[in-house]
Amino acid sequence: MPSTITEAHDSGGKPVTIVVVGAGHRGLTYAGYALRYPELAKVVGVAEPIKRRRRVLSEIHSIPEENQFGTWKDLAAKGRIADAVIIGVLDHLHAEAVADFAKLGYHILCEKPMATTIADCLKMIKDVNASPNNPVFGIGHVLRYSPYNTAVKEVIDSGALGEIINIQHIEPVGNQHFAHSFVRGNWHKEADCSFALMTKCCHDIDILSFYLSGLRPKKVSSFGSIGHFKKSRKPAEAGSATKCLSCPTEPDCVWSAKKVYVDPLSDKNSKRNWASLFVDADVLDIENVTEALNTTAYGNCVYECDNDVVDHQVVNIEYEGGVTASMTMSAFTESECNRGTRIHGTKGELIGDMVSFTVFDFLTRTKTTHSPALDGGSHGGGDMGLARAFVASVASNDQAELGVTPGEILNSHLLVFAAETARREGRVVDFDEFEKGYEALPESK
Structure with missing residues (x-):
């Protein structure tokens, strides 16, 4: 079974060292375990193409400049600089990233899903099995760890x-x-x-x-x-509008991008603003969010997307x-x-x-x-539960700690x-x- 909430595993006096590949929401979340339990885990490197995300994670974890990279290829080129890697890049890149770090002998925690094709899932297992040091391999199936x-x-x-x-x-x-x-x-x-x-x-x-x-x-x-x-469900009153901010029916639309991304800026009781996930700014305001809605798909009518x-x-x-x-x-x-x-x-x-x-x-x-x-966090505490189990597995070099x-x-x-x-x-x-x-x-x- 996975580790319980009690942080009982023996780190041998040294925290497990981790590099983060992909400093988006999921990478940031798993890395957060090291902030809660610095005696057990320490983030020592990051690879992230978006400068703001890379800077934020680096500042939070005091990552030295020489271990901050724009791509995971650059990070991998340095060889193995940590015990483990957290892979939080886009889904279709998982298999390639796992292959690169498996070759170096990293213990690997990959965000779900493994990959987007059966072929890549099978190759991923092959790459992990061929990796030196018999590494621990975990996947972001966080629900079972809550x-x-x-x-x-x-x-x-x-x-x-x-x-x-x-x-x-x-x-x-x-x-x-x-x-x-x-x-x-x-x-x-x-x-x-x-x-x-x-x-x-x-x-x-x-x-x-x-x-x-x-x-x-x-x-x-x-x-x-x-x-x-889909387009067939678009209200006739919306006419040819493809952007919410220029749509005549926006005030009455459940799916209005303005309601989701702009209105929360003036609502002191708003607990979340989705715009923080795509607006590349330290502080959200009406100007930069509106600009993003006008220039990205996040401002599109939900009936006019190519989903x-x-x-x-x-x-x-x-x-x-x-x-x-x-x-x-x-x-x-x-x-x-x-x-x-x-x-x-x-x-x-x-x-x-x-x-x-x-x-x-x-x-x-x-x-x-x-x-x-x-245990705090999302997925009923499953995010921290998985991070805990993974760190314990790496510390003991035992896949069994992950329970899978x-x-x-x-x-x-x-x-x-x-x-x-x-x-x-x-x-x-x-x-x-x-x-x-x-x-x-x-x-x-």
Whole structure:
């Protein structure tokens, strides 16, 4: 099992040293572990093409100028200058970055997904296995490392629910989050990244396998489409407008870029401004955000984008022994990524919301509430949980601290590819046959 919240591993008196490749939101988040526990981890280098991001991470972690690089190629050219690397570049670059640092013997934590093609996923495992020093390899499947899911798994393993018969899992992406990331943003087009189930929900599929550890998936089906974010759904009153700031229906539009990015600037109670993720400025103001909306895709009408990833999808899986599980992803929610869980067993039912969960005992007719101590950060504390487990694994040079093997990471991704194949081809996919079909897949070029 992954490490608990207690920072108990022995660093041998020296913190694990880390370089960060990609100083965006995910790289910054994982690196934050070193700020909380400087005696256990220290960030000593960064590679990031955007100067502001590179400067911010360097200042936060006091990285010397000689270890600040514009590209990971430049960083890798210095050889191995740290124990481990955190890879947080765009999804389609993961496989190449992992290959470069695996050759140098770095322990590797790669943000999800592994890669955007099966060929690259297989090559990644090959590169890791061929790396000197038998490195630890982790992937950003953060959900399984949250205190919440750790507690859920403990209840399952205790037998309190009896035999698990069915699991229902929902990923409410959040209306603004989806429009920002998957309609206007970096993950809006499959050719530039991958399909939505992989980029957004591969760790949701992974959590089902985590709950049911030891059971192989047997069959999978899936349905989904672009239900709303397409030109045919554009209000007639919007006319030919392609930018929100010049659209006559903007005041009444749910998806207005002005409402998402500009209005929060004058709202003292606003907890988040998505503009900070794409405006290259230390301080956001109406002028620089407005300029960005006029000159980038973030100001585009959601019905006029060239997005091609689904905005809602269901996945149905049958595991060994007839156990069934389903995962639903939807853009059309108030809740932002606060997953919902229902686990049905022969002795009880578990219902949770990523913060707390109840267990109803069928025999005693009593209900018990579990409220695990959260660890801060997003994904219910899973971000810090994964960083903790990875650092512990590196410190002990033991993959077991991560609670998952590279082969299991690969199989989790293959299940996502199988589900997407089922959706596209409108059929039930036999997972064993699907997996066999890629046993001899050639390396990606």
